[in-house]
Amino acid sequence: MLQLNEILMLSSGMFVLGLIGFLTRKNMILMFLAVELMLAAVAINFVAFGSRLGLQQGQLFAVLILTVASCEAAIGLALVVAMYKRKSTLDISQWDSLHEVEPPKLAESGEVEDDNIHDYPTLAPAGLAPNAQSTVKGGSRAANEKA
Amino acid sequence: MIYLFAALLTLFGIGFITFKQPVYSALSFTAIVLVACVLFVLSNSPFLAAATMVVYAGATIIVFLFVLMFAQRSKLQSYDVNLNRPILTCFVGGGLLGLLISGIRSMNIAPTEELASSKVADLGKLMYSDYLWTVELAGLLLLVATIAAIVIAQETKSDSMAKFEELVKTRAEGRAPNGSNS
Amino acid sequence: MSNLVWLIPVAPLLAMLVGVVLCFSSRGRESAHLPTWVGLLVAAVVCLMTLLGSEGGTTAVVTPGYTWLSVGSVTIPISARLDGVGLVQLTVVTCISFLVAVYAQGYMKGDPGYPRFFAVLSAFVFSMVMLVISSNLLVLYAFWEGVGLCSYLLIGFWYQRPSAANAAMKAFLVNRLADTAFLAGILLLWHGVGKVTTSTTAFARLDFDTIFNVLPALASEYPNLLSWVGFLLLVGAIGKSAQFPFHVWLPDAMEGPTPVSALIHAATMVTAGVYLLARMSPLLSYTPEVLQLAGWLGAITAVIGGSVALFQDDLKRVLAYSTVSQLGLLFIAFGAGMNPEMLPFAVVAAMFHLLTHAFFKALLFLTAGNVMHAMGDVIDMRKFSGLKSVLPATHILFLIGALALAGVPPLAGFWSKESIFGLLAAQIKDPQHGSLFLTWLCMGLFSSLLTATYTFRAYMRTFQGEVKTPAEAGDHPHEATPVMLAPLYMLAAGSVVSGLVIYLTGWLDKFTLPPETVEAPHGSWLLFVVSMVIVVAGYGLARVFPTFDEKKSPAFVKALANRLYLDELFYYLLVAPTQSLANLVGAIDKFVDSLIRGVAHVPTAAGFQLRRMQSGIVSSYALTMAVGIVLLVALAFL
Numbered sequence: 018m019l020q021l022n023e024i025l026m027l028s029s030g031m032f033v034l035g036l037i038g039f040l041t042r043k044n045m046i047l048m049f050l051a052v053e054l055m056l057a058a059v060a061i062n063f064v065a066f067g068s069r070l071g072l073q074q075g076q077l078f079a080v081l082i083l084t085v086a087s088c089e090a091a092i093g094l095a096l097v098v099a100m101y102k103r104k105s106t107l108d109i110s111q112w113d114s115l116h117e118v119e120p121p122k123l124a125e126s127g128e129v130e131d132d133n134i135h136d137y138p139t140l141a142p143a144g145l146a147p148n149a150q151s152t153v154k155g156g157s158r159a160a161n162e163k164a
Numbered sequence: 165m166i167y168l169f170a171a172l173l174t175l176f177g178i179g180f181i182t183f184k185q186p187v188y189s190a191l192s193f194t195a196i197v198l199v200a201c202v203l204f205v206l207s208n209s210p211f212l213a214a215a216t217m218v219v220y221a222g223a224t225i226i227v228f229l230f231v232l233m234f235a236q237r238s239k240l241q242s243y244d245v246n247l248n249r250p251i252l253t254c255f256v257g258g259g260l261l262g263l264l265i266s267g268i269r270s271m272n273i274a275p276t277e278e279l280a281s282s283k284v285a286d287l288g289k290l291m292y293s294d295y296l297w298t299v300e301l302a303g304l305l306l307l308v309a310t311i312a313a314i315v316i317a318q319e320t321k322s323d324s325m326a327k328f329e330e331l332v333k334t335r336a337e338g339r340a341p342n343g344s345n346s
Numbered sequence: 347m348s349n350l351v352w353l354i355p356v357a358p359l360l361a362m363l364v365g366v367v368l369c370f371s372s373r374g375r376e377s378a379h380l381p382t383w384v385g386l387l388v389a390a391v392v393c394l395m396t397l398l399g400s401e402g403g404t405t406a407v408v409t410p411g412y413t414w415l416s417v418g419s420v421t422i423p424i425s426a427r428l429d430g431v432g433l434v435q436l437t438v439v440t441c442i443s444f445l446v447a448v449y450a451q452g453y454m455k456g457d458p459g460y461p462r463f464f465a466v467l468s469a470f471v472f473s474m475v476m477l478v479i480s481s482n483l484l485v486l487y488a489f490w491e492g493v494g495l496c497s498y499l500l501i502g503f504w505y506q507r508p509s510a511a512n513a514a515m516k517a518f519l520v521n522r523l524a525d526t527a528f529l530a531g532i533l534l535l536w537h538g539v540g541k542v543t544t545s546t547t548a549f550a551r552l553d554f555d556t557i558f559n560v561l562p563a564l565a566s567e568y569p570n571l572l573s574w575v576g577f578l579l580l581v582g583a584i585g586k587s588a589q590f591p592f593h594v595w596l597p598d599a600m601e602g603p604t605p606v607s608a609l610i611h612a613a614t615m616v617t618a619g620v621y622l623l624a625r626m627s628p629l630l631s632y633t634p635e636v637l638q639l640a641g642w643l644g645a646i647t648a649v650i651g652g653s654v655a656l657f658q659d660d661l662k663r664v665l666a667y668s669t670v671s672q673l674g675l676l677f678i679a680f681g682a683g684m685n686p687e688m689l690p691f692a693v694v695a696a697m698f699h700l701l702t703h704a705f706f707k708a709l710l711f712l713t714a715g716n717v718m719h720a721m722g723d724v725i726d727m728r729k730f731s732g733l734k735s736v737l738p739a740t741h742i743l744f745l746i747g748a749l750a751l752a753g754v755p756p757l758a759g760f761w762s763k764e765s766i767f768g769l770l771a772a773q774i775k776d777p778q779h780g781s782l783f784l785t786w787l788c789m790g791l792f793s794s795l796l797t798a799t800y801t802f803r804a805y806m807r808t809f810q811g812e813v814k815t816p817a818e819a820g821d822h823p824h825e826a827t828p829v830m831l832a833p834l835y836m837l838a839a840g841s842v843v844s845g846l847v848i849y850l851t852g853w854l855d856k857f858t859l860p861p862e863t864v865e866a867p868h869g870s871w872l873l874f875v876v877s878m879v880i881v882v883a884g885y886g887l888a889r890v891f892p893t894f895d896e897k898k899s900p901a902f903v904k905a906l907a908n909r910l911y912l913d914e915l916f917y918y919l920l921v922a923p924t925q926s927l928a929n930l931v932g933a934i935d936k937f938v939d940s941l942i943r944g945v946a947h948v949p950t951a952a953g954f955q956l957r958r959m960q961s962g963i964v965s966s967y968a969l970t971m972a973v974g975i976v977l978l979v980a981l982a983f984l
Contacts, residue, residue: 019165019166019169019203019206020273020275020276021273021276022268022269022271022273023165023166024203024206024207025268026166026170026264026265026268027166027169027170027173027203028203029261029264029265029268030170030173030174030177030261031173031177031196031199031200032264033257033258033260033261033264034173034177034180034181034196034257036256036257036260036972037177037181037253037254037257038177038180038181039965039968040248040249040253040256040257040965040968040969040972041181041247041248041249041250041253041965042181042189042244042247042248043243043244043246043247043248043965044186044189044241044243044244046186046190046228046231046232046235047180047186047189047190048964049228050180050189050190050193050228051180053193053220053224054180054193054196054197057196057197057200057216057220058200060200060216061200061203061204061207064203064204064207064209064212065203065207067207067209068207068208068209069276073286073287073290074290075209076209076211076212076287077287077290077291077295077298079204079209079212079216080212080215080291081298081302083215083216083219083220084302084303084305084306085302085305086220086224087219087224087306087309088305088306088308088309089309090224090227090228091306091309091310091312091313092309092312092313092316094227094228094231094313095312095313095314095316095317096316097231098231098316098317099316099317101235106241106243107235107241107243108241108242108243109243109963109964109965110243110248110963110965112962112963112964113961113962113963114962115960115962116960116961116962116963117957117958117960117961117962248965249965249969252969253969253972256969256972256973256976257972259976259980260972260975260976260979263976263979263980263983264979266983267979267983
């Protein structure tokens with residue numbers, strides 16, 4: 018007969034195994050299995066606590082977990098199938114289209130160069146560009162003084 | 165007794181993680197689930213143990229294996245051979261395990277002599293009286309998941325994948341009775 | 347009549363508003379002069395009617411107008427205050443402006459900015475009229491700045507030309523320099539008035555009536571403060587009236603269209619400073635040292651302006667320096683009012699010369715505009731000569747204006763100058779300041795000599811000699827259109843008769859002198875003779891005056907031709923330090939900016955490093971999450 022804390026330790030070990038499996042395997046289906054493993058470990062905890070406390074609710078909850086796990090497996094597998102149809106591989110690392118395209122350089126990222134931001138506006142000495150012909154008087158008058 | 169279980173878990177766990185053939189990994193998973201079922205039994209929950217064995221080790225694993233087999237290539241795939249950062253992951257997992265165990269140890273749970281054996285009838289009474297709505301809701305969830313699986317798997321319809329689609333449909337139909345088992 | 351006073355500023359204001367609308371409309375641009383004509387004509391007619399119907403005397407009539415602001419106990423009313431001096435000034439402003447506007451219709455025809463010109467012209471007259479009639483020093487200051495703004499817009503009318511844009515900015519900035527002092531003076535005066543009286547509201551403390559009422563108390567209790575106020579007001583006045591050393595903006599203001607030059611130099615802007623001194627003469631009578639300074643500045647300006655004018659080749663620039671020099675005479679007149687009992691006569695003399703000068707200087711500028719028009723916008727006297735036969739009407743008109751300016755009797759300039767010199771001559775025997783008056787008289791007479799010389803010289807270089815026209819003039823230089831000549835005839839008539847009439851009848855005295863005062867001091871026959879000799883000598887000098895080559899001339903000629911290097915002095919004294927200060931501040935700003943940007947750079951750089959974590963691979967995310975969970979749980983155990 019196992020004590021409660023022993024069962025808890027075992028379920029922790031199972032959980033960690035699931036975690037390591039999820040993190041290390043690249044096969045999507047196996048990753049799903051790893052998740053199922055972690056769920057089962059949690060279910061063990063519920064059952065163990067319920068049994069210790071003499072309550073049926075622990076088992077009930079485990080049943081619900083099983084149900085949800087089944088749902089997850091159904092949808093997950095459907096997704097895996099759909100993804101497999103796209104790329105003909107189960108490799109999770111092929112699905113990285115959300116990554117940063119390439120490490121961008123600082124200057125290209127919309128960052129304004131330091132020199133440009135200090136391009137202070139200057140008072141235009143001459144208004145608009147000289148368009149002398151457009152005015153009647155503004156033409157060739159001898160401007161014999163420097164301004 | 166705990167050492168036995170721990171040894172079994174470690175053995176199958178390492179197998180699950182390291183087998184290069186995904187089918188073997190899936191079988192290791194089945195073994196681990198069986199170990200869990202034994203743990204259920206030891207926790208005075210024989211019904212749950214049975215249900216888990218049927219649903220998990222039976223139906224679910226089979227469907228997984230189906231898909232695995234279907235996607236299986238003749239030779240080993242590189243993504244099955246190479247693990248993703250195993251050492252770092254082991255450190256993280258080991259750290260978490262150490263923390264959890266030390267936490268469980270620090271709880272100082274008093275050992276109990278005898279546990280009251282639970283009856284399946286009590287569980288059934290509870291499920292279909294107090295938790296009726298919850299169970300119904302879970303059933304509804306399964307229905308929705310079934311429909312969703314069909315819709316998702318039908319997403320593309322290229323000719324080369326027609327056969328695959330057939331399979332998915334079969335699986336989705338075969339999934340529904342499994343869900344209602346719980 | 348006083349009910350109509352508000353019509354004088356409102357008519358140009360409405361004209362301005364219509365003009366602004368026309369600026370943005372596609373139709374009716376060619377007739378944009380009409381609202382300005384009507385507005386200025388109404389203003390001028392009302393002025394003349396008021397002037398002719400007026401009994402004279404110096405009593406001011408305050409007409410409440412418009413309450414600009416009313417918040418709780420604070421009310422800022424804008425009232426019209428009209429006395430003799432103001433009325434005369436107003437008449438000069440509106441009449442000359444109207445004539446200039448009529449002339450401008452011909453001169454500006456076809457310019458793309460035609461409606462804009464007339465809109466700003468109306469705004470200019472409106473500001474000037476409000477400046478004259480405002481009953482409060484602060485309101486006066488507001489419109490003083492309004493005049494400065496309008497002058498900026500008009501001088502820079504052809505903003506496409508760098509020289510015009512620069513000249514406009516120069517005029518604006520130099521005026522700003524002086525206006526700062528003016529504003530300081532106003533605030534100081536406000537402070538002083540508040541010390542001696544508590545019966546009025548804060549705003550009403552600057553009402554002229556209040557100021558004049560408390561002046562005796564102020565003078566006995568705070569004489570130093572009053573001196574400072576007088577000094578600061580004088581600085582403001584010499585800025586607007588282009589006196590040494592702030593005269594540098596005026597010659598450059600020639601970059602504007604010629605009607606603008608006529609308007610600025612003859613009627614409106616430059617007379618604002620003189621008007622301010624006349625308006626504040628009750629205050630200045632308590633501060634003879636300020637008047638002495640005004641006299642000195644005027645004398646220096648008169649001589650400098652005359653000497654520089656002698657060596658300019660640009661016809662309009664000669665006239666500009668002539669204006670500077672004539673305004674110097676006005677300031678000498680104020681200097682002659684150092685003795686408080688003589689100040690009213692000084693004001694009369696100044697207003698007299700202001701009036702006649704308005705006539706003949708507007709005439710000269712507009713005829714110069716005719717010359718420019720005919721010569722294809724060339725105004726350099728080296729490039730044309732002998733225009734007598736080419737532009738006969740303009741020739742006669744210019745000659746009249748030149749004679750009036752040179753002071754040939756019986757034209758206007760002679761009489762008004764006589765009244766100033768007579769005032770000085772009458773005080774030579776003054777025990778205290780006699781030598782001072784004598785010095786100013788000599789300087790004034792010398793500047794008269796210079797005036798006669800450069801005027802005749804400009805006349806001879808332009809209209810006498812062999813016929814020569816620049817290439818820009820085309821084959822057939824033509825006389826101006828009738829609409830441009832008509833106002834010139836009226837100005838010429840004014841230049842001929844106004845001096846004599848006013849001098850003989852003493853008509854101006856009744857507007858500016860208290861009725862009980864004694865007979866105004868007039869010049870002696872000796873002074874008349876001396877003046878005439880000076881005119882003749884000037885004519886003779888002009889005939890023999892050589893044309894200097896820029897390279898071979900002696901140093902002082904070069905200096906005068908380069909306007910005594912005052913522009914350069916201003917540059918090195920004011921502009922360059924300001925620019926270096928701006929550069930320094932800019933560098934500091936850049937440094938502070940770089941600090942802030944450095945701080946802002948940290949998260950950006952961190953972000954650029956951290957974004958590498960976004961590998962898109964689920965396993966990596968999950969691993970990160972797992973590490974985080976482990977750390978969190980570990981934290982919970984600690």
